[in-house]
Amino acid sequence: MRVGELAHRTGTTVRALRYYEAAGLVVPRRLGNGYREYDPIAVRLVEQIRTLMTLGFSVEETRPFIESMIDSDGTDGHPAALSTYRRAIAGLEQRIERLTGQRDALLSLVDATAGPAVPPTAGRALGSTSSVGLVGALMPGLTFRATDGTVVGPARFDGHRTVLFLYSLSSRPGVAMPAGWDDIPGARGCTVAACGFRDLHAELLAAGCDQVYGLSAQSTGYQRELAHRLRLPYPLLADPRLSLATALRLPTFQADGTTYYRRLTLIVTDGVVEHVFHPVTEPALHAEQVLRWLADHPDPRSPMTAIDTVHAREILDSRGNPTVEVDVLLDDGSLGRAAVPSGASTGTAEAVELRDGDTGRYHGKGVRRAVGAVLGEIADAVAGLDGRDQATVDRVLIELDGTANKSRLGANATLGVSLAVVKAAAVSAGQPLYRYLGGPDAVILPLPLMNIVNGGAHADNPLDFQEFMIAPVGAASFAEAVRMGSEVFHTLRAALKAAGQHTSVGDEGGFAPLLRTAHEALAFISAAISDSGYTPGVDIAIALDPAASEFYRDGAYHYRGEDRVRTVAEHVDYLAELAETYPIVSIEDGAAQDDFEGWKALTDRLGDRCQLVGDDVFCTNADLLYDGISRGIANSILVKVNQVGTLTEMLTTMQAARQAGYSAVMSHRSGETEDTTIADLAVATGCGQIKTGSLSRSDRTAKYNQLLRIEEELGERAVYAGRTSLTGHPTVAA
Numbered sequence: 001m002r003v004g005e006l007a008h009r010t011g012t013t014v015r016a017l018r019y020y021e022a023a024g025l026v027v028p029r030r031l032g033n034g035y036r037e038y039d040p041i042a043v044r045l046v047e048q049i050r051t052l053m054t055l056g057f058s059v060e061e062t063r064p065f066i067e068s069m070i071d072s073d074g075t076d077g078h079p080a081a082l083s084t085y086r087r088a089i090a091g092l093e094q095r096i097e098r099l100t101g102q103r104d105a106l107l108s109l110v111d112a113t114a115g116p117a118v119p120p121t122a123g124r125a126l127g128s129t130s131s132v133g134l135v136g137a138l139m140p141g142l143t144f145r146a147t148d149g150t151v152v153g154p155a156r157f158d159g160h161r162t163v164l165f166l167y168s169l170s171s172r173p174g175v176a177m178p179a180g181w182d183d184i185p186g187a188r189g190c191t192v193a194a195c196g197f198r199d200l201h202a203e204l205l206a207a208g209c210d211q212v213y214g215l216s217a218q219s220t221g222y223q224r225e226l227a228h229r230l231r232l233p234y235p236l237l238a239d240p241r242l243s244l245a246t247a248l249r250l251p252t253f254q255a256d257g258t259t260y261y262r263r264l265t266l267i268v269t270d271g272v273v274e275h276v277f278h279p280v281t282e283p284a285l286h287a288e289q290v291l292r293w294l295a296d297h298p299d300p301r302s303p304m305t306a307i308d309t310v311h312a313r314e315i316l317d318s319r320g321n322p323t324v325e326v327d328v329l330l331d332d333g334s335l336g337r338a339a340v341p342s343g344a345s346t347g348t349a350e351a352v353e354l355r356d357g358d359t360g361r362y363h364g365k366g367v368r369r370a371v372g373a374v375l376g377e378i379a380d381a382v383a384g385l386d387g388r389d390q391a392t393v394d395r396v397l398i399e400l401d402g403t404a405n406k407s408r409l410g411a412n413a414t415l416g417v418s419l420a421v422v423k424a425a426a427v428s429a430g431q432p433l434y435r436y437l438g439g440p441d442a443v444i445l446p447l448p449l450m451n452i453v454n455g456g457a458h459a460d461n462p463l464d465f466q467e468f469m470i471a472p473v474g475a476a477s478f479a480e481a482v483r484m485g486s487e488v489f490h491t492l493r494a495a496l497k498a499a500g501q502h503t504s505v506g507d508e509g510g511f512a513p514l515l516r517t518a519h520e521a522l523a524f525i526s527a528a529i530s531d532s533g534y535t536p537g538v539d540i541a542i543a544l545d546p547a548a549s550e551f552y553r554d555g556a557y558h559y560r561g562e563d564r565v566r567t568v569a570e571h572v573d574y575l576a577e578l579a580e581t582y583p584i585v586s587i588e589d590g591a592a593q594d595d596f597e598g599w600k601a602l603t604d605r606l607g608d609r610c611q612l613v614g615d616d617v618f619c620t621n622a623d624l625l626y627d628g629i630s631r632g633i634a635n636s637i638l639v640k641v642n643q644v645g646t647l648t649e650m651l652t653t654m655q656a657a658r659q660a661g662y663s664a665v666m667s668h669r670s671g672e673t674e675d676t677t678i679a680d681l682a683v684a685t686g687c688g689q690i691k692t693g694s695l696s697r698s699d700r701t702a703k704y705n706q707l708l709r710i711e712e713e714l715g716e717r718a719v720y721a722g723r724t725s726l727t728g729h730p731t732v733a734a
């Protein structure tokens with residue numbers, strides 16, 4: 001049986017089962033595909049563990065019972081089991097005696113202090129029951145300023161499991177600590193404790209906590225310096241009036257006339273204190289202690305949508321190169337599968353696509369390392385996370401990788417997991433992906449930018465520009481747009497053939513004729529539009545992706561098809577001339593990624609009448625986009641989810657674009673697979689435009705076909721974006 005079923009049958013959580021597995025108590029077999037398979041005896045073993053735990057045993061203490069059950073094949077009447085029970089009873093009697101003594105000692109302590117829930121005596125060790133008065137307490141209705149600029153109120157603790165560590169005072173370079181600080185028991189070590197929570201942050205999230213906060217009585221300004229200097233991945237909360245201490249009667253102490261928090265850590269689950277760590281005597285090891293506790297105490301609210309299994313494999317993309325495919329299985333049996341695309345004309349700031357470099361396989365292009373990262377580190381880190389909590393899953397991926405460009409694990413590894421998780425979550429919710437992500441308002445079908453003539457890095461012809469696209473701006477529906485595109489595609493094929501050109505296709509399914517200039521290609525395309533019975537610019541407009549980074553060198557544009565070099569100014573003039581001559585409504589990467597002068601000149605020249613899309617220059621990266629916005633370049637962004645490596649980061653970038661008034665074009669890569677996720681993402685985000693290649697090759701048409709299905713499913717609610725989503729809604733005279 002699978003882990004979800006075992007959890008169901010034994011009334012426990014998958015996370016707990018995973019813990020029993022890690023402890024070597026109830027260990028499943030691994031099937032060829034990586035899934036866990038439990039034998040029927042597992043039900044009895046788990047029930048036994050649960051029973052013993054309700055009797056007060058820790059998981060570790062159940063080991064002799066479980067081992068004797070395994071030895072006796074699931075029965076507990078075996079002589080070994082009987083002697084284990086007798087030993088346990090003897091042990092229990094000793095413990096009862098010890099605990100009775102502890103209880104009496106504590107009762108007298110309570111009588112003596114009759115005050116704070118946690119006595120202010122952190123200098124010496126207290127039994128864990130000293131904080132019993134705090135367990136079960138509600139988080140009070142207080143709000144705190146956080147170092148990330150947010151305000152954290154009680155609502156932030158609802159529905160979450162939070163690690164909230166309280167600390168006294170962090171040291172600051174060049175600032176003396178209060179007099180006598182080092183002599184106060186438990187005062188030193190706050191910085192080191194904060195670093196522990198930093199270093200184990202990803203593991204803490206993976207172990208079932210949703211958020212970590214540090215809290216102290218210092219001001220937000222003081223805390224910000226610390227958060228910045230230590231690069232803390234979690235926010236610090238400022239409580240200068242010690243209001244939490246007052247509300248929960250927490251221990252404090254005085255030094256040099258100021259009151260400080262005692263070090264103490266709370267686990268707050270769904271707004272209620274679930275556990276208290278006090279005193280914290282070994283700050284350097286404290287985060288580890290909290291991590292162990294979390295692993296030992298699975299979240300009682302652990303959902304059936306927790307991630308059970310993460311599997312990955314090497315498959316082929318449309319160019320016959322290997323790429324990563326990931327399967328994510330949730331506890332409830334929902335499966336999400338995602339395959340990662342791959343670019344040819346890549347931006348230098350793209351997240352790293354990890355290739356093995358082993359020339360003995362796939363000419364060095366194997367992706368076994370990325371697959372290995374998914375099967376190993378990533379699977380371990382995300383197992384047990386809630387598949388519906390995409391932000392946490394992606395945050396764990398980002399932190400686990402730890403680099404700015406995903407070069408350690410590979411963006412191909414992180415993206416496969418990120419997308420497979422969201423797809424599994426959609427299955428679990430019983431919703432199509434576009435609606436699961438976009439909600440009931442996800443009804444906009446994008447304008448397709450259909451790449452019917454390929455050049456540049458995508459074809460073996462002399463055309464310098466990479467993509468010549470048609471955009472059926474005048475169609476009444478997406479289905480009609482597809483029909484119009486297909487008709488023009490076939491008209492063009494006939495025209496090329498008649499002109500003695502060959503009609504084989506390039507990487508994105510567009511024709512790759514032996515033309516030399518953009519003028520020649522555009523003349524063919526305009527004629528094909530008219531000859532198909534459509535009015536250029538009114539029914540069908542044209543879009544270009546020169547992918548100019550590919551032929552920009554030494555400050556100039558090298559047109560090899562025309563055998564000439566254009567200066568930046570000449571190149572901009574040339575694009576402007578093309579835009580005046582043909583019904584061009586969108587130009588992507590009209591300037592190279594590092595030619596900001598060209599980008600600026602182009603934007604100033606054409607920005608008010610033509611959509612100018614940044615691909616290589618932005619790399620779907622919010623920071624690069626912000627930089628571009630402040631430079632006043634482009635007015636639109638191309639969105640390729642593998643350029644950043646997680647869904648959440650892509651959505652953040654799209655949000656930034658929306659806020660700046662930039663349009664966004666959802667995009668494939670030149671190396672694609674049968675995966676159609678971007679079709680759903682285009683509808684989910686309502687961005688209104690998609691670039692997914694030509695009207696041939698299944699890796700391209702798969703996306704159009706998925707959009708046709710979505711339009712059909714939405715029925716009358718579907719809205720075809722047409723020209724409305726193009727920046728500036730450019731209209732072009734016929």
Ligand SMILES: O=C(O)[C@@H](CO)OP(=O)(O)O
Pocket residue numbers: 342343344345346466467508545547615638667668669670671
């Ligand atoms: O430049 C582009 O826009 C893309 C997709 O068409 O090409 P590649 O995936 O090769 O970067």
Ligand SMILES: [Mg+2]
Pocket residue numbers: 545547588589615616638
């Ligand atoms: Mg491009």
